[in-house]
Amino acid sequence: MKAVSVQFGFNALVALAAFGAIEVMPHYWIGVIFLAVIYAGVASAWNLAGGIAGTFSFGHGLFFGAGAYTSVLLFTNYGLTPWIGMLAGALIAALTGMAIAWLAERCAIGDLAFAVMTLAIAEMAYICIDSFEPFGASRGISLPPASGVAAMQFSSDALYLWTAIAFLVICQIVVAAFAQSARGYRFRAVRENPLAAQAMGISPARERMIALAASGALTALGGSIYAQYLLFVDPLTFFGPSITIKVILFALVGGMGTVWGPVIGTMLLFPLGEWLRGLFGGNVPGFDSLLYGLLVIVCILLFPRGISGTVNYLFRGSWPLRSRRKK
Amino acid sequence: MIGLVISGLVQGILTGLMLAFLTVGMTLIYRISRLTNFAHGSLFVVAMYLTFALSRSIDINPLLFALVITPLMACLGWALYWGLIHPIRTRHHLLAVQLLLGLSFVLDASILIGFGGDLQSVESPFNSRFVHILGTGFTMTTMIGASISLVGLGVLALAIQWSDFGRHLRAVANDNLAARLAGLSVERLEGLTWALGVGMLGIIAPPMSSIVTLTPDIGLQYTVLSLVILIVGGMGSLVGTIFAGLVVGIAQSLGLLFLPGSFGALLPYALLVGVLMLRPGGFAALLVRS
Amino acid sequence: MLDIAQLSVSYGKIEVLHDVSMHIAHNECVALLGPNNAGKTTLLRAISGLVPAHSGSIRFADADIRNQRSDQIVAQGIIQIPEGRHIFAGLSVEENLLVGGARLKPRARRRQLDKLLDALPLLAELRARRAGTLSGGQQQLVVICRALMAEPRLLLIDEPTLGLSPVAIDDVFTTLRNVHGAGTTILLSEQNAELSLELCSRGYVMAGGRIVLEGDSAQLKAAALGEVYLT
Ligand SMILES: Nc1ncnc2c1ncn2[C@@H]1O[C@H](COP(=O)(O)OP(=O)(O)O)[C@@H](O)[C@H]1O
Numbered sequence: 104m105k106a107v108s109v110q111f112g113f114n115a116l117v118a119l120a121a122f123g124a125i126e127v128m129p130h131y132w133i134g135v136i137f138l139a140v141i142y143a144g145v146a147s148a149w150n151l152a153g154g155i156a157g158t159f160s161f162g163h164g165l166f167f168g169a170g171a172y173t174s175v176l177l178f179t180n181y182g183l184t185p186w187i188g189m190l191a192g193a194l195i196a197a198l199t200g201m202a203i204a205w206l207a208e209r210c211a212i213g214d215l216a217f218a219v220m221t222l223a224i225a226e227m228a229y230i231c232i233d234s235f236e237p238f239g240a241s242r243g244i245s246l247p248p249a250s251g252v253a254a255m256q257f258s259s260d261a262l263y264l265w266t267a268i269a270f271l272v273i274c275q276i277v278v279a280a281f282a283q284s285a286r287g288y289r290f291r292a293v294r295e296n297p298l299a300a301q302a303m304g305i306s307p308a309r310e311r312m313i314a315l316a317a318s319g320a321l322t323a324l325g326g327s328i329y330a331q332y333l334l335f336v337d338p339l340t341f342f343g344p345s346i347t348i349k350v351i352l353f354a355l356v357g358g359m360g361t362v363w364g365p366v367i368g369t370m371l372l373f374p375l376g377e378w379l380r381g382l383f384g385g386n387v388p389g390f391d392s393l394l395y396g397l398l399v400i401v402c403i404l405l406f407p408r409g410i411s412g413t414v415n416y417l418f419r420g421s422w423p424l425r426s427r428r429k430k
Numbered sequence: 431m432i433g434l435v436i437s438g439l440v441q442g443i444l445t446g447l448m449l450a451f452l453t454v455g456m457t458l459i460y461r462i463s464r465l466t467n468f469a470h471g472s473l474f475v476v477a478m479y480l481t482f483a484l485s486r487s488i489d490i491n492p493l494l495f496a497l498v499i500t501p502l503m504a505c506l507g508w509a510l511y512w513g514l515i516h517p518i519r520t521r522h523h524l525l526a527v528q529l530l531l532g533l534s535f536v537l538d539a540s541i542l543i544g545f546g547g548d549l550q551s552v553e554s555p556f557n558s559r560f561v562h563i564l565g566t567g568f569t570m571t572t573m574i575g576a577s578i579s580l581v582g583l584g585v586l587a588l589a590i591q592w593s594d595f596g597r598h599l600r601a602v603a604n605d606n607l608a609a610r611l612a613g614l615s616v617e618r619l620e621g622l623t624w625a626l627g628v629g630m631l632g633i634i635a636p637p638m639s640s641i642v643t644l645t646p647d648i649g650l651q652y653t654v655l656s657l658v659i660l661i662v663g664g665m666g667s668l669v670g671t672i673f674a675g676l677v678v679g680i681a682q683s684l685g686l687l688f689l690p691g692s693f694g695a696l697l698p699y700a701l702l703v704g705v706l707m708l709r710p711g712g713f714a715a716l717l718v719r720s
Numbered sequence: 721m722l723d724i725a726q727l728s729v730s731y732g733k734i735e736v737l738h739d740v741s742m743h744i745a746h747n748e749c750v751a752l753l754g755p756n757n758a759g760k761t762t763l764l765r766a767i768s769g770l771v772p773a774h775s776g777s778i779r780f781a782d783a784d785i786r787n788q789r790s791d792q793i794v795a796q797g798i799i800q801i802p803e804g805r806h807i808f809a810g811l812s813v814e815e816n817l818l819v820g821g822a823r824l825k826p827r828a829r830r831r832q833l834d835k836l837l838d839a840l841p842l843l844a845e846l847r848a849r850r851a852g853t854l855s856g857g858q859q860q861l862v863v864i865c866r867a868l869m870a871e872p873r874l875l876l877i878d879e880p881t882l883g884l885s886p887v888a889i890d891d892v893f894t895t896l897r898n899v900h901g902a903g904t905t906i907l908l909s910e911q912n913a914e915l916s917l918e919l920c921s922r923g924y925v926m927a928g929g930r931i932v933l934e935g936d937s938a939q940l941k942a943a944a945l946g947e948v949y950l951t
């Protein structure tokens with residue numbers, strides 16, 4: 104567990120540095136960083152299933168939305184505090200993830216079919232919620248104003264940011280713990296060769312169910328926190344395909360299958376995207392996403408291992424944030 | 431009631447043929463290089479906007495633009511393969527997926543910059559002429575689009591079965607190593623397949639662009655629709671893709687008629703999940719078994 | 721005809737062939753012997769351009785072919801029959817053969833096909849069958865004929881008898897003897913030393929990625945009695 108404690112120490116260090124920065128940061132950038140941190144957490148969560156266990160879900164919007172809607176509905180209907188509501192959301196997402204992985208495994212479908220099946224399930228959820236009146240259909244649900252820590256509604260954006268950072272730290276601890284435990288090795292065995300893994304007595308079905316459940320639960324937490332920040336949920340933002348696409352992109356550019364890659368990828372790409380949008384979004388609509396897409400293409404062609412993977416490859420272990428112990 | 435069902439069925443078959451033709455380029459690419467072209471829908475939208483641009487500057491029947499757009503799209507597909515796909519072909523296939531998604535961002539954004547975000551449609555004289563089938567009128571554009579698709583699919587099936595290119599394509603799909611050792615240039619064949627798969631979009635784009643409403647952000651929808659058809663069809667099977675296209679087309683048009691609100695849009699997805707649960711190999715597995 | 725000098729080949733960072741040198745003259749049949757993992761397959765793959773060689777030279781008919789593309793190498797008449805019966809299972813027998821002759825002009829291809837099918841009436845009967853439905857021995861025959869379709873000048877054969885029944889092994893060797901008799905140069909990688917030394921006049925023995933022994937068949941057979949690695 105040495106590497107975990109190193110990572111924990113690193114997190115603490117970053118937190119300390121961030122504390123000073125956040126107090127003096129302009130409002131706009133706090134918002135951007137809040138989102139970046141949430142995305143980083145979700146990217147990391149996706150990576151647990153997609154990168155480490157090779158369970159490529161294209162439907163993480165489902166988990167994100169499930170988390171957000173669960174905590175918001177519990178709060179608006181029963182007054183349950185989102186702090187507990189988000190755990191309920193995580194539980195629902197975990198069970199959903201387990202069910203999806205179980206179904207997929209039972210039917211023995213391939214990687215691509217699995218990816219598109221999760222995409223389809225998420226789209227179905229999106230379309231259903233989008234026309235389900237009790238949940239506000241496509242208009243979504245606004246949270247009633249009820250400021251207070253119990254309602255997870257803070258007076259300053261900085262506090263939201265801290266909540267998000269706590270979420271990211273939890274994600275990283277969970278992912279690192281998974282990655283470095285025996286379970287993490289089983290995940291990778293299943294990713295590299297499910298048949299060989301099975302021959303070694305590993306059950307691919309069980310490993311994939313666990314990976315997708317954990318990944319889904321973490322993603323749901325991110326969704327809940329984001330909903331509290333917006334004070335609002337709607338199907339497109341939370342269940343739509345865009346969050347999944349972005350998150351996979353971040354994980355991939357940063358370095359899929361490494362513990363820190365997704366976070367690094369998000370921290371580079373997301374603020375860059377926002378900056379481009381600020382620069383060009385107003386006068387030439389589309390120009391920012393053009394540049395962004397080009398950047399992604401260039402990144403993938405230049406660093407096919409991902410940024411973090413490339414660094415690992417170049418420095419061969421002298422890199423302090425080594426994502427895997429020596430094989 | 432019966433009349434409604436019949437007209438829905440006919441509409442579904444006509445749409446289904448076009449959807450199958452739209453998807454079959456993706457099928458070929460998947461078959462030869464095990465790669466899913468996640469920019470497929472965006473490339474299709476590019477071809478439709480090309481039709482739109484030409485139709486605004488030249489006043490002839492927009493269907494004729496296929497003669498220009500098809501070779502253009504084929505060159506684009508060929509360049510795509512050598513510029514983007516070939517350099518990373520030995521890497522994980524998800525990398526190519528992301529690369530192609532990045533490309534689809536670029537394409538969508540370019541369309542937005544070039545044409546703005548407004549709804550557009552391509553005027554065609556055939557839109558106001560009707561053909562009656564079993565008592566229901568269908569526009570000439572739909573009929574021609576479906577006929578082109580039917581003929582195109584037939585020609586393609588024959589070419590795959592009987593031409594050298596088709597035989598070589600099947601050989602590479604069967605066993606890459608043996609194909610190399612038989613002296614086939616697998617890279618060249620993959621490049622040609624990309625040219626063919628993307629070029630075919632140029633044939634179907636002109637009729638489709640006078641049927642649907644164009645906005646720059648519909649690329650992803652078409653990608654997903656094609657993916658659904660690809661997988662329901664059994665991933666790489668030409669006949670399977672045609673069947674799946676027809677089934678999805680019929681499901682869509684009947685869903686629009688009989689299901690409330692946007693629930694009709696659920697059908698393709700439900701179909702996909704259902705087929706995967708019952709028969710993971712898609713329709714192709716069904717065909718082989720029987 | 722084929723001259724290999726100081727060839728080294730690696731997979732990633734691991735070198736598996738070290739300083740391999742070998743010579744094959746026109747119309748010869750040369751055996752390549754050695755235990756599992758000796759590097760025989762890797763050597764053949766390097767000759768066919770499937771794995772890059774990072775040092776040394778491979779010369780064929782006085783031209784350097786090291787690190788040419790595999791289709792260029794095939795074009796010069798070096799045809800390989802790979803290990804493990806790589807047949808186009810979804811294609812018919814006839815289509816398999818036609819793909820083998822991909823580099824010929826259509827008319828020449830047809831002529832070659834007819835010639836081969838005349839010589840092997842067994843295959844002529846099976847020409848419309850899906851290759852995947854044939855027995856192991858029949859498949860191996862199809863694979864050999866597919867290579868012959870390309871009118872090889874040098875035939876590289878990698879463990880053609882792996883997993884075949886004794887009868888099928890005899891068939892394969894009879895076919896190979898005919899092919900050699902018709903004037904094709906052959907490099908045959910085999911674990912079955914006895915049979916291959918009967919067919920070939922000369923041989924090399926590999927172990928651990930090196931050539932450890934070479935000589936004519938009689939010498940190697942004599943050595944085989946004393947050495948374990950020739951089994
Ligand atoms: N694709 C590969 N990647 C890494 N190492 C390989 C690969 N193929 C073979 N090897 C290694 O190269 C060595 C030689 O193998 P090979 O050429 O297949 O031997 P042979 O054909 O004589 O049995 C072996 O140690 C094997 O483990």
Ligand SMILES: [Mg+2]
Pocket residue numbers: 757760761762803879
């Ligand atoms: Mg071998």
